[in-house]
Amino acid sequence: MRRPSRLRLRAGAALVPAAVLIAAGVPATAHAAPVRTAAAKAPAAVSSAGQVSPLSAGDGTPAGAVQWMKNHVGSTGWEHYCEKAVENAYGTTGVWASAIAHWNGAPHHSGTKPPAGSFVYWNISSYGHVGIADGNGGFYSTSISGKIGHASSVSYFSHYLGWTPAAVPRQ
Template identity: 75%
Template structure:
């Protein structure tokens, strides 16, 4: 009986710490700086823009407009670096569907390798072992992590090398 009581007392702080750590990963701290310079631009891709942050009620509501609003509300945030798939899923109000951008690309359909991706569609690059994913703005550009080291807007899908293509806008699911 005493061992059980001791284990319960020890397990409680560990569980609290795990919940706290998960909260930090789920909601990265905001970065006040949204100023980007020419050094942040991929030379072969032209330019990208930083749009002013705005509070939009539809953010993360499962729609293409909500996904774009989510990215706009997080512009300049550095806490999502190396979590592009999580950011893309969170923009649609979900998380934990795909293990990586490559897994998302491999499992999603239909795949399109040409044409301008429609607003809210997922755009993919093969730039690492895990790939990279963002959300199309509907005008040939995209929102994603790692744009100048933070969440940003690229004016062209050629901002990153090895563009794969796009899949339709929808709440991620397997």
């Protein structure tokens, strides 16, 4: 009979707590967000009136992105990770390295009342800053009093750049 190696025992010991957390439905970190790609997004529900609504926040739709941000108001887990937060709102992650890279790689629009779910940008650092428009001239973003929050105007941060269309981020 062969004795298990120490390496295998250590790896197995690390897997047991992770399996317990997964079985209990607890994320591995306090602020972990589910990572889903556009290919894995949930289909939209269609009401009897023919209106499309998201099945869940982060489902790849503009309404789902706004809902994801609303659901995370007060969270500090995405502080300094604004691009990651808005990508997570669309059910994906790791597309753009920073908000300014996203801005530079997407078609730009001006105006202070961008459509709901569109990305709004500011040139406030070398990385820029990005949020998700609420459709009424306001937006949801990280760094609003140190957490994800809502501001009623794109003038909340200085150096507003504009907005890019509401869509699952991709290069």
